[in-house]
Amino acid sequence: MSKVRWGVLSTAKIATVKVIPGMQKSAYCDMVGIASRSLENAQAAADKLGMPKAYGSYEALLEDPEIDAVYIPLPNHMHVPWAIQAIQAGKHVLCEKPIGLNVEEARHLQEIAESHPNLKVMEAFMYRHHPQWLKAREIVREGGIGKPVTIQSFFSYFNDNPHDIRNNNEWGGGGIMDIGCYPISVSRFILEGEPEKVIASVTRDEEFKTDVVASCMIDFGGLLTTFTCGTKLAPYQSVHIHGTEGRVELQIPFNAPPDRPCILWHQQGDEITEIETPTADQYTCQGDLMSQAILDDTDVPTPVSDAVANMEVIEAIFRSEKSGRWEAVSHVLANG
Incomplete structure (x- = not known):
């Protein structure tokens, strides 16, 4: 081979x-x-x-x-x-x-x-290639939660090391760039579309000048997703995908363990089903897919165009931090 x-x-x-x-x-x-x-x-x-x-x-x-x-x-x-x-x-x-x-x-x-x-x-x-996320998107695609209404995400860790590059503002440090990019990507990945505008509240560290807590709303044309990320909070992560008829909750959405199955919960009405996805190393999955695209000369799963789209949302969040209002996911200001 x-x-x-x-x-x-x-x-x-x-x-x-x-x-x-x-x-x-x-x-x-x-x-x-x-x-x-x-x-x-x-x-x-x-x-x-x-x-x-x-x-x-x-x-x-x-x-x-x-x-x-x-x-x-x-x-x-x-x-x-x-x-x-x-x-x-x-x-x-x-x-x-x-x-x-x-x-x-x-x-x-x-x-x-x-x-x-x-x-x-x-x-x-890497998270996109893990079986738990492929299953979550399959449930949403097949109408398992009805019409998607909102996605709520949380991602945090605690890091006050002044020598850590994640606390260097000039080098692209801070929570939004480091881990806030994940909930943004999740919303776009699950909803399979691009948002129109965002609004954010951001707290910055007095010493590092990096964002240490950020709470954001992302508007996909009337469908709102929300997330909070932080670099001086207790470590935690969660994603809840809510629809008119059900929801999906992922236990460890981003740092999926490579040595045991992952669990997600699918609720339809009052019935909740626990789904165990196969043991997988998401970095192995990522390496497999990238290498196969090279060997077969096919498209990669997460091209640079997708990276640009994610960065457009991040940039709009930083504009909203400064303006205190909704900002369009482009270089054109939103109206209110």
Whole structure:
């Protein structure tokens, strides 16, 4: 069976603890090498993960003809620049979310990607590929909750480390960019459409200047979804999808465990059914789908156009934070 030869730009924790081990279980991924700005760090990570190659610079990895595709878990402000360099080096790209710092960056990446139609570029929203989310969308698609009315999401953790990149505002830190992007993506994924406008209330950290609590309403043409995210709250996550005739609740919507089944609940009227979905590593699923798209020359599940659309919502939320009113999901201001 053919496999895609993968390289990883950075020894970031998300890569070494979750993504690489997940992709190493894939039937279609060959995890060949990892790069760091320090060869010593790269070699240590490669040895620990059983990867044959280590590189002392990102450029060295991109120059290696034995690497077909790269996974980019760099800080947010480095996503687009290195994704573009990877594309120009002839590599397929799987890039962590959010795709960039703003819509302009995301659109620039889209233009570069479209100018290289032989290469696949995908945003790493891994949750979408887990069986629990495929089941949730199937229930909604088949009318299992009647007409969808609202989606309510919550996602939080506590992090007050001043040295953590997620607390660096200039590098795209803060809760909305880091975890608020998930509830936004969920609403678009489940409703299979794009919102018209948003309104948000945002609290910022006095020291870091990052958003630490944000509550947002997203209007899909009269159908409202809501979410709260926070970086100085007790760790918690939940998603509730409500309709005229039922609802779906996911127990662990975003950090699905790779070693046991996931549970979701489907309510129709007064009857609640507990549904157990198969054990799956969502990073393995993601690696499988991206690699299959490369091998078969088919579309990736989460293209850059989807990443641009998600970023448009994020940008509208930041505009609403400043204006205190509804903002259109575009560069045109909403009316009230």
